[in-house]
Amino acid sequence: MQTRGQQQRKRSRCAGGSGTVHGEADSSASAASGLARASERKERRREPRMETTKNTTSTADATPYRVAIIGTGRPRKEGENYTGFGMSHAHARGYNATGRCKIVALCDIIKERADTFNGEHAGGAAQVFTDYETMLAEVKPDLVSVCTWPALHAPMVIACAHAGVKAVHCEKPMAPTFGEARRMHEVCVARGVQLTFNHQRRFLDVFQSARRLLKEGRIGELKRMEASCGDLFDWGTHWLNMFEFFNDEARGQWVMGQVDARRPKAVYGVPTETQGVCAVRYENGVFGTLLTGEGSGEIVGCSIRLTGSEGVLELHNSAPSLRLRGPGDAALHTPDDLQNVGGLHGDIAITRAIADMVGCVGSTDKTPLLASDNAFKTTEVIFATYESARRRGRVDLPLAIDDHPFAAMLDAGVFPDAVAEGAPKDAISR
Numbered sequence: 001m002q003t004r005g006q007q008q009r010k011r012s013r014c015a016g017g018s019g020t021v022h023g024e025a026d027s028s029a030s031a032a033s034g035l036a037r038a039s040e041r042k043e044r045r046r047e048p049r050m051e052t053t054k055n056t057t058s059t060a061d062a063t064p065y066r067v068a069i070i071g072t073g074r075p076r077k078e079g080e081n082y083t084g085f086g087m088s089h090a091h092a093r094g095y096n097a098t099g100r101c102k103i104v105a106l107c108d109i110i111k112e113r114a115d116t117f118n119g120e121h122a123g124g125a126a127q128v129f130t131d132y133e134t135m136l137a138e139v140k141p142d143l144v145s146v147c148t149w150p151a152l153h154a155p156m157v158i159a160c161a162h163a164g165v166k167a168v169h170c171e172k173p174m175a176p177t178f179g180e181a182r183r184m185h186e187v188c189v190a191r192g193v194q195l196t197f198n199h200q201r202r203f204l205d206v207f208q209s210a211r212r213l214l215k216e217g218r219i220g221e222l223k224r225m226e227a228s229c230g231d232l233f234d235w236g237t238h239w240l241n242m243f244e245f246f247n248d249e250a251r252g253q254w255v256m257g258q259v260d261a262r263r264p265k266a267v268y269g270v271p272t273e274t275q276g277v278c279a280v281r282y283e284n285g286v287f288g289t290l291l292t293g294e295g296s297g298e299i300v301g302c303s304i305r306l307t308g309s310e311g312v313l314e315l316h317n318s319a320p321s322l323r324l325r326g327p328g329d330a331a332l333h334t335p336d337d338l339q340n341v342g343g344l345h346g347d348i349a350i351t352r353a354i355a356d357m358v359g360c361v362g363s364t365d366k367t368p369l370l371a372s373d374n375a376f377k378t379t380e381v382i383f384a385t386y387e388s389a390r391r392r393g394r395v396d397l398p399l400a401i402d403d404h405p406f407a408a409m410l411d412a413g414v415f416p417d418a419v420a421e422g423a424p425k426d427a428i429s430r
């Protein structure tokens with residue numbers, strides 16, 4: 001007899017098997033049904049994992065997964081030739097640490113980067129390509145990491161899905177428009193491809209500990225969450241995704257947002273606001289507020305604050321990173337066992353994220369903690385915030401737009417100050 005997961009996968013494959021990329025993708029109703037399937041899967045997997053999970057398929061342990069990485073980059077500040085952080089290097093360390101993966105192919109439009117990467121992470125044994133479609137067709141990898149800038153995420157993920165890749169681990173943010181984010185999510189759901197996004201911070205000890213304290217009731221019932229960071233799109237995706245992590249993966253119900261653009265900047269080629277405000281009500285009644293840009297840290301007073309019916313839990317960039325005020329506590333303090341819980345950053349999180357996603361490939365009863373279902377909900381809140389600014393009103397979800405409202409507003413000259421101070425540059429700005 002088939003399990004419910006097998007039945008779902010079979011239905012998904014049938015639904016997507018004969019459609020085109022556009023035909024497979026273009027409706028928010030379909031995205032919503034993907035989320036519904038996701039919440040069913042969540043029923044089977046309530047608590048986040050820290051350990052490396054074991055695959056349930058019998059051959060996986062014997063034959064290593066054949067891994068390809070697109071966008072090999074160079075690590076930031078190591079040498080002259082970096083254009084970003086070279087996130088791919090942390091992905092490679094993660095695959096190698098599983099002991100169940102072999103990096104067999106690399107692709108970068110700058111071949112020297114892939115060649116250097118090959119020596120560093122694959123013993124020089126991987127095939128090197130400068131065109132990802134050729135690589136997918138010739139190598140037919142089992143797993144692919146997409147480590148390019150956001151504008152390339154959707155075409156690359158969708159190409160992987162059409163090439164028969166089993167699982168794709170893609171860097172965040174999902175895509176520069178909501179339509180592309182929806183399409184990549186839906187194509188993978190329809191084709192039964194496991195898609196994850198690298199919101200890796202969920203695997204850091206400090207966030208895992210905060211979630212554990214929350215679930216133990218140490219601040220009572222969660223009522224609201226606040227956070228601050230540089231921008232909604234590039235950084236905000238981490239914190240809004242973390243809101244979901246703390247809030248049982250609840251979906252947003254409505255969003256109110258505002259943005260200022262007096263000094264717009266491009267982060268990885270995508271325009272972002274100078275300051276932003278996002279207020280979201282989740283379907284379970286919990287509220288979230290994310291402030292971005294200038295002054296946001298001072299207004300919120302920490303990186304993330306969780307307020308419960310009986311206390312407060314704060315996460316700070318400076319030590320101690322975790323501070324708690326529970327029932328009976330006069331002030332915020334750090335429990336003795338969490339004095340050395342670590343900070344809000346760290347590549348170990350990517351190693352753990354890849355172990356988790358590799359451990360779920362082919363499984364019918366496990367869902368990766370970084371599944372695209374929750375990344376899609378995060379992305380919906382991000383674009384709904386910009387859409388709220390465009391509409392000058394509350395946006396009820398699901399979100400039915402396809403574009404990037406902030407980019408469209410910039411193009412339309414909605415922010416006269418921004419025009420006076422210069423258009424976004426195609427460069428990383430952090």
Ligand SMILES: NC(=O)c1ccc[n+]([C@@H]2O[C@H](COP(=O)([O-])OP(=O)(O)OC[C@H]3O[C@@H](n4cnc5c(N)ncnc54)[C@H](O)[C@@H]3O)[C@@H](O)[C@H]2O)c1
Nearest residue numbers: 071073083084085086087107108109147148149150171172
């Ligand atoms: N998860 C995190 O905490 C985190 C941190 C930093 C960056 N990121 C994200 O990671 C992604 C990549 O950022 P990065 O800093 O590693 O970038 P990077 O510039 O270091 O590397 C990107 C690489 O992609 C290559 N590339 C460009 N076009 C290509 C193509 N058509 N085919 C193959 N390769 C191509 C470039 O030559 C470059 O080597 C971005 O989406 C960014 O937002 C995530």
